[in-house]
Amino acid sequence: MHTNNELKDIASQVRRDVVRMVHAVQSGHPGGSLGCADFLTALYFEILKHNPKNFTMDGIGEDLFFLSNGHISPVFYSVLARSGYFDVKELSTFRKLNTRLQGHPTTHEHLPGVRIASGSLGQGLSVAIGAATTKKLNHDKHLVYSLHGDGEMQEGQIWEAAMYAAAKKVDNLISTIDYNGQQIDGSTDHVLAMGDMNAKWEAFGWKTLTMNGNDMDDVTKTLRHAQTLTGKGQPIMIIMKTIMGYGVDFMMHSHKWHGIAPNDEQLANALSQLKVSQGDY
Numbered sequence: 501m502h503t504n505n506e507l508k509d510i511a512s513q514v515r516r517d518v519v520r521m522v523h524a525v526q527s528g529h530p531g532g533s534l535g536c537a538d539f540l541t542a543l544y545f546e547i548l549k550h551n552p553k554n555f556t557m558d559g560i561g562e563d564l565f566f567l568s569n570g571h572i573s574p575v576f577y578s579v580l581a582r583s584g585y586f587d588v589k590e591l592s593t594f595r596k597l598n599t600r601l602q603g604h605p606t607t608h609e610h611l612p613g614v615r616i617a618s619g620s621l622g623q624g625l626s627v628a629i630g631a632a633t634t635k636k637l638n639h640d641k642h643l644v645y646s647l648h649g650d651g652e653m654q655e656g657q658i659w660e661a662a663m664y665a666a667a668k669k670v671d672n673l674i675s676t677i678d679y680n681g682q683q684i685d686g687s688t689d690h691v692l693a694m695g696d697m698n699a700k701w702e703a704f705g706w707k708t709l710t711m712n713g714n715d716m717d718d719v720t721k722t723l724r725h726a727q728t729l730t731g732k733g734q735p736i737m738i739i740m741k742t743i744m745g746y747g748v749d750f751m752m753h754s755h756k757w758h759g760i761a762p763n764d765e766q767l768a769n770a771l772s773q774l775k776v777s778q779g780d781y
Contacts, residue, residue: 502545504716510582511541511716515747515774517578521594523767528595528603531757532649533575535680535713535742539647540575542719544583547727549642552584555612563642564631566616568624569649569678570604571759577601580613622655624648625675629665629735632673643730646675651683654692659704665735666705674726676738678713682755701737713740748773 502510514537522528544550549563567576574594581588586600593599600609604619616627628646635642652658665673677697685691694700701708707729711722719740726736744758745751748770751762762770 504720507541507545507720508538508716509777510545511537512747512774513776514541514575514578514582516771516776517582517591518574519748519762519767519770519774521574521578521591522761523764524592525595526761528574528761529571529759530574530748530761531682531744531751531755531759532569532572532678532680534748534751535744535746536572536647536678537575537579537747538716538719539676539678539713539740539742540579542716542723543645544579546720547723548645552580552613555585557607557615559615559631559642560638560640561642564615564628564635564644566624566628566631566644566646567605567618568628568646569621569652570618570624572649572678573601573603573605573619576605576613580611585613586611621649621652622657625658625661625665628673628675629661629670632665632670632735633668635672636670642672643727644673646673648675648677649683650677650679650681650688650694650697651691653677653694653697654688662701662704662706669733670735671731671733673735674723674730674738675736676740678742679739680742680744682744682753682758684755684758686755697739701739705734706737707732707734708737708739710739710741713742714746 518533522530594601595603600611605614606617628644632644698708712718751757
């Protein structure tokens with residue numbers, strides 16, 4: 501168990517990893533990664549019942565997580581490494597030739613912690629529903645979690661999956677949408693406005709919750725509350741409000757940092773803002 505202050509410290513270290521990884525190869529997606537650092541830190545260090553030292557693809561007897569918006573791989577890799585799936589030193593190979601840490605997570609490199617290739621948006625919810633259904637069929641009481649981007653809600657497959665999960669009462673699934681209002685071409689409202697996200701998911705038969713994804717206290721509280729709502733006949737969707745680029749002032753609120761890397765000066769600036777109480781490690 502970790503205190504929320506300890507989780508905040510880990511999340512700050514994860515953000516330091518993100519900006520370093522993307523800077524080192526001048527490629528990657530820092531904005532959404534920084535915004536989701538608190539969520540993924542809370543999930544992997546406090547909420548998930550998982551076994552980093554004995555990773556298996558089938559995940560029998562443990563909770564599962566599926567990253568659907570795979571472009572935020574920097575934060576995913578950092579959290580996997582720092583929670584024990586592989587050596588933190590491997591983060592320095594991000595996006596390099598023959599690395600296991602591809603720009604979008606893939607499975608043929610056999611990186612521990614990665615169970616699906618992701619990045620082609622819209623597919624992760626279907627995979628999570630399949631995994632959750634398998635757990636029910638196998639009488640495995642563990643839960644399935646997934647994370648999605650808000651721009652990903654513009655994909656039709658999402659809504660087919662949403663209908664299926666509600667109709668089939670897939671109630672061991674907790675999904676989350678990173679609702680930062682930004683995507684690669686601009687604001688989501690400008691590209692394709694999605695209206696009332698909560699009302700949409702409720703209309704599709706899901707139990708919906710909201711949380712501030714950049715407030716560790718709210719993240720841990722909401723995820724624990726979501727766990728109490730499982731097994732009651734409805735899948736659960738958390739609408740998570742975040743700020744793109746959170747923690748680095750010049751990256752915040754701007755879609756321009758969806759997929760570009762900081763230069764040397766910007767990296768130094770970012771690291772100066774991302775403090776860790778125990779020193780960098």
